[in-house]
Amino acid sequence: MTTASRTPQAERTRAMRLRLLEATVECLVERGWSGTSTTLVSQRAGVSRGAQLHHFPSKGALVTAAVEHVASLRGAELAEAAASMPDGPDRTRAVLAMLADHVTGPVFTAALELWVAARTDPTLLDAVAPLEQRMGRQLHRTTVELLGTDDTDPAQRELVQATLDLARGLGLATTITDDRARRERVLDRWARVLDDELARAGRTP
Amino acid sequence: MTTASRTPQAERTRAMRLRLLEATVECLVERGWSGTSTTLVSQRAGVSRGAQLHHFPSKGALVTAAVEHVASLRGAELAEAAASMPDGPDRTRAVLAMLADHVTGPVFTAALELWVAARTDPTLLDAVAPLEQRMGRQLHRTTVELLGTDDTDPAQRELVQATLDLARGLGLATTITDDRARRERVLDRWARVLDDELARAGRTP
DNA sequence: CCACTTAAAGACAGGGTTGACTGTTTGTTC
DNA sequence: GAACAAACAGTCAACCCTGTCTTTAAGTGG
Structure with missing residues (x-):
């Protein structure tokens, strides 16, 4: 044997x-x-x-694999955070906190590096683009679910997209100047605006 | 002679x-x-x-100078765009369009590269950080002025900040996937929400 | 017209990166 | 247990990048 x-x-x-x-x-x-x-x-x-x-x-093979690894890390991170989401009036704010944690953590930082590098590296772009798209969709879906919005309503859908873009922007800003207080204020405000506008758009919680 | x-x-x-x-x-x-x-x-x-x-x-000197050059380009670009801003009900949307143009143009792209590189390069960070802060403030001031908001009111101030962070996020997303249609939809929606919320916060146009 | 300073050119060394290549050990299969 | 394949180790050459150095040209001021 x-x-x-x-x-x-x-x-x-x-x-x-x-x-x-x-x-x-x-x-x-x-x-x-x-x-x-x-x-x-x-x-x-x-x-x-x-x-x-x-x-x-080759370095390309290594990094491409790393990209996929980062993607799976991001997915896991996300799923874990989504699982422990409180109910009640502060739920929206909690969802935003989750997004903020996500874009200020190391996994997002690594993704950002790959993202920027991929812009000018075709090989890398081929590997990064589809994964990023997949991750983007997943993040969108998760957020829709957590916020309880109706994704077939353009207004609600676009508000969710804006929320995700805002999160990305905050993450980018954080990499160079980590002003937590400012971030919190913006997110507090955003949570109120979001609840307000979603209610107006007809969300049924 | x-x-x-x-x-x-x-x-x-x-x-x-x-x-x-x-x-x-x-x-x-x-x-x-x-x-x-x-x-x-x-x-x-x-x-x-x-x-x-x-x-x-040295390379550091070259790039540092390039950073300042980019900053002045950004300033000029901004001032120029701000000058030709229409009045009327579509003004908010026009301001957002200006911001969107800004974050999808080459000058922002160059700044983004420097930004990300500076994160892990102390020398570069020393040159980039103060300039970025200055540019950030200028952009904020200009936006406040164009939107006619009251920057002493926290609600209005934070809405402007959120708008700028949103723009940054859209710019970042554009570098890898340039989905203009999506961007426009998000901005259309945001223009409406912003006017709505600013009015509620007591903006006096 | 002459000394002096700045601008410009290009060769060169030192350091670092990548990927190819050779050799050795460790599992697998018959 | 013997042949085979995969995993692992480490060296090496080719290449590129940065910054120093020497040399030449051009503008400036007395």
Whole structure:
């Protein structure tokens, strides 16, 4: 027999790849896109350069995989936050808080780096664009569900879209100047406006 | 004589620097931050590497100067747009259109690249942060003026801030997926909501 | 007209990055 | 257990990027 194996190769592979992907994301967050070299990633992951190139033959392959990894992280983060959403009058504000947490966390930061880099890198764009679209839709759907809006009504739909764009904008602003107080004030205001306008547009909570 | 000079040195210097700065911005827009090498910039500007390093001794100096150049471009762009703002009921929508044009143009794109790069580059951050803050304030002031809001009223102030953050978010979204129709719909909706809420907050037009 | 300063050109070294390549170990399959 | 394939390790060459240095040209002021 082939005997029971001590350490299955599939397992080793998975672990190796995961370490590399996580190191890639860390580098992205700490050093930015141009500061993320394959050498640095392999060092940080504690993986030899040879092993790295075995699993990801090029930087493009590594980063593309990292993009998907980030996407799944984002999905998980989102689902988790959505699960523990309180009911009551403060629900709208809580949903906005969730969005704000999302766009001020490391996963969004990594995504932002990839996003900006992809703008001028066709290869990367091919990998990032569809994923971003998918994530965008999922975020929209989740938000609609949490807010209890009717997505077939243009008014409500566009208000949700505006909310998501606002969140993105706040996230971007945060990367360079982290003014939490300002962010909170804007979100407080937005929550009121949103409830107000959604009610007017005929939301049925 | 002292004689009248054929080509004054001051003029030559100005022209040289301007060519380099514009080439830098072009590179930033077309190639992104990591694709912007000093060599490429000098080639693109039609300036020898020696001359480039004479005017800007380091990449940091070049980019810092480019940041200021971008800032002044942004300021000019803004002032120009603000000057030709129509009166009447569509004024709010026109202001939003101006903001949208601003965040979808090349100058914003270049600024975005610098912004993201500065996040992980202390030297660059020192140059970018104050300028960005200045530009942010100017944009806010201009918007307040154009919308005719009372900036001492928290509600109106926060609505303006939200509007600017929304614009930033739309600009960011545009860099990767340019969905003009969606943008227009969101802005149409937001114009209505904004007028509505500003009226409620007591704006006196 | 001559000393002086600034502008411009281009070669060069040092450092870093990527991916190809060779060799070694470890699991898998017959 | 022997052949085979996959995983892993590390070196190396080619390349690019930055910034220093030397050299040449051009404008300026006495």
